[in-house]
Amino acid sequence: MHGLTEVTDGTSGAVDIGEIMQAIAEHKGCGTEGGSGKASCGSGAGQGDLPTEIWEKVKNHPCYSEEAHHHYARMHVAVAPACNIQCNYCNRKYDCANESRPGVVSEKLSPEQAAKKVLAVASTIPQMTVLGIAGPGDPLANPAKTFKTFELISKTAPDIKLCLSTNGLTLPDHVDTIAAYNVDHVTITINMVDPEIGAQIYPWVFYNHKRYTGIEGARLLTERQLLGLEMLTARGILTKINSVMIPGVNDKHLVEVNKAVKSRGAFLHNIMPLISAPEHGTVFGLTGQRGPSAQELKALQDSCEGEMNMMRHCRQCRADAVGLLGEDRSAEFTTDKIMAMEVNYDIDTRRAYQAAVEQERVAKVAAKQEELESLAGESSDIKLLIAVATKGSGLINEHFGHAKEFQVYELSTSGAKFVGHRRVDLYCQGGFGEEDSLETIIKAINDCHAVFVAKIGGCPKSDLTAAGIEPVDQYAHEFIEKSAIAWFKAYLDKVNSGEITHQVRGDAAIRQGALISAA
Amino acid sequence: MAFKIVGSQCTSCSACEPECPNTAISEKGGVFVIDPAKCTECIGHYDMPQCVAVCPVDETCIIDPAQPRYQGAA
Ligand code: SF4
Ligand code: SF4
Numbered sequence A: 001m002h003g004l005t006e007v008t009d010g011t012s013g014a015v016d017i018g019e020i021m022q023a024i025a026e027h028k029g030c031g032t033e034g035g036s037g038k039a040s041c042g043s044g045a046g047q048g049d050l051p052t053e054i055w056e057k058v059k060n061h062p063c064y065s066e067e068a069h070h071h072y073a074r075m076h077v078a079v080a081p082a083c084n085i086q087c088n089y090c091n092r093k094y095d096c097a098n099e100s101r102p103g104v105v106s107e108k109l110s111p112e113q114a115a116k117k118v119l120a121v122a123s124t125i126p127q128m129t130v131l132g133i134a135g136p137g138d139p140l141a142n143p144a145k146t147f148k149t150f151e152l153i154s155k156t157a158p159d160i161k162l163c164l165s166t167n168g169l170t171l172p173d174h175v176d177t178i179a180a181y182n183v184d185h186v187t188i189t190i191n192m193v194d195p196e197i198g199a200q201i202y203p204w205v206f207y208n209h210k211r212y213t214g215i216e217g218a219r220l221l222t223e224r225q226l227l228g229l230e231m232l233t234a235r236g237i238l239t240k241i242n243s244v245m246i247p248g249v250n251d252k253h254l255v256e257v258n259k260a261v262k263s264r265g266a267f268l269h270n271i272m273p274l275i276s277a278p279e280h281g282t283v284f285g286l287t288g289q290r291g292p293s294a295q296e297l298k299a300l301q302d303s304c305e306g307e308m309n310m311m312r313h314c315r316q317c318r319a320d321a322v323g324l325l326g327e328d329r330s331a332e333f334t335t336d337k338i339m340a341m342e343v344n345y346d347i348d349t350r351r352a353y354q355a356a357v358e359q360e361r362v363a364k365v366a367a368k369q370e371e372l373e374s375l376a377g378e379s380s381d382i383k384l385l386i387a388v389a390t391k392g393s394g395l396i397n398e399h400f401g402h403a404k405e406f407q408v409y410e411l412s413t414s415g416a417k418f419v420g421h422r423r424v425d426l427y428c429q430g431g432f433g434e435e436d437s438l439e440t441i442i443k444a445i446n447d448c449h450a451v452f453v454a455k456i457g458g459c460p461k462s463d464l465t466a467a468g469i470e471p472v473d474q475y476a477h478e479f480i481e482k483s484a485i486a487w488f489k490a491y492l493d494k495v496n497s498g499e500i501t502h503q504v505r506g507d508a509a510i511r512q513g514a515l516i517s518a519a
Numbered sequence B: 001m002a003f004k005i006v007g008s009q010c011t012s013c014s015a016c017e018p019e020c021p022n023t024a025i026s027e028k029g030g031v032f033v034i035d036p037a038k039c040t041e042c043i044g045h046y047d048m049p050q051c052v053a054v055c056p057v058d059e060t061c062i063i064d065p066a067q068p069r070y071q072g073a074a
């Protein structure tokens, strides 16, 4: 195993790793202290206890800051089709499933097309702050295309943050180039630190002109991943670790993974559910390997949260995703459309727009803080989940029937905390199947006590009520957290006065089917 | 002169292209093809044919029965 010091010693120009580890350690995990006290990562009152240099890197990054993901958008460009490992949850007819959802195919781009696309999107969506390369294969198995893309973009749109996501096999070879392009966020998918478990996930890896299989291949992979992580930490590059939770294979082991990456300075851990269905044609899909339920996933995330920041808002986006997390505007930016677009990249307009977004964020946090004070005197063990229909900006601003996903918050006397999201099929598509889709929505949010919406029709309203989920539309177009806390306070009052009794709700399904079809 | 890519299986991922020691692989009409005149089956370069080792789809880079096996330079 390579020690941190070894790596640092051999590296000229590396920042002091002790200092970084210290900064990260002090920050601890924005979700941690005081039980469920604080909201999940990066949320809360903003910078919170994050050191300024780290806050500067994450505050506008929708993946690294939960709070930012309501306001800022990212895009992926699919310039990296090749891969150098094989995963049992991936079918290479489609995009890599590390981050992307299986079953989707991205339009492959050349670096030049990608650069044009970034400018087109940045001019149309001024809150787009992050460009990531996440596939469809492994960006570092396509180093020439990946770095060419970064080079072009850093010249034409220097205000955009660059980010990449890798399986880590060749990461140590590229760390210096990554640093040279000022990429300050790197995601590594680490599903195991034990080669025996790895052999059940990875049939082979291709490294140094050879195919390594089984335990040998998995050992090589984990060594390279952890070395790469240490080298990134030594250079002050923020890292996010993605782990795919595969029940019965690595679910318990991910606690070990969490410790291993935390001790090497990883900033954020993103435990994602395995998405698996026979129609994906993946090994796991065909063997009937199931994904976790919503509560299994949350329990694992909760148990790792005492240790470090957990990301719970990952949408497992496709390799050509565009827009806010949870929305996908890639269809507006197909190659044909981009090439025909007049692009006028105006950095000042972008800045002005983002300044307005900042004001909105401050107002939102202040409103939440104020409402939180009204909870100060309350003491209760009740913790419950609510689902929220939102289009972004931290507002309850989506019609129940138009929601493609619901955001899930956990409410307790310490406040409202974002704990996840559930993707659903559009209920309000008109035509056939409406009853079925309402039923699947109820399954997806079955663990929630209430669903907050901007508007809802009479029919779904009564069905939800019958299922024990209270439809709440009285906070339409208000801030999510503030409204949730106000509602929770009223809920506690009713419980205390004996008007209602608090019931614990059941588990919910992470919708797998919905992930395949819709964008 | 002897490997070929089964076009119907190729995902056009491009992984094989840079691995070939003889630049025998190129993209043609959306899929990748091997130039049999350039392919040496990796003999003398590597222990295993690189296109076979890196290809994500089994049985996609295969020996071309229509071509004679590579005889080697030596
Ligand atoms: S896949 Fe997850 S980490 Fe990557 S852009 Fe989407 S939300 Fe962010
Ligand atoms: S067998 Fe070797 S030489 Fe022939 S095409 Fe494949 S990689 Fe190239």
Ligand code: SF4
Pocket (backbone or CB within 6 Å): B005, B009, B010, B011, B012, B013, B014, B015, B016, B017, B032, B051, B054, B055, B056, B057, B060, B061
């Ligand atoms: S590695 Fe296989 S799938 Fe990929 S381009 Fe080459 S032949 Fe096609």
